[in-house]
Amino acid sequence: MMFLRMQTQWEVSMSGYVGLKYDVLLVSGGLFDLYDVVNRREVLEGLQVMESTALSEFRKKSDG
Secondary structure (H helix, E strand, O other): OHHHHOOOOEEEEOOEEEEEOOHHHHOOOOHHHHOOOOOHHHHHHHHHHHHHHHHHHHHHHHHO
């Protein structure tokens, strides 16, 4: 669910997607606080896996 909540939080450069804006999660009052996330490390690690996979797919589409 957190990955879906982060779907509008992509860092983008002239060359395309760079990665997620993690400060949106981590700042005081951010998504971790808003949704009372208890196991932040587990959620963050899961997001990183999904982010990596999404970036790989984005690159495939831009190369093809």
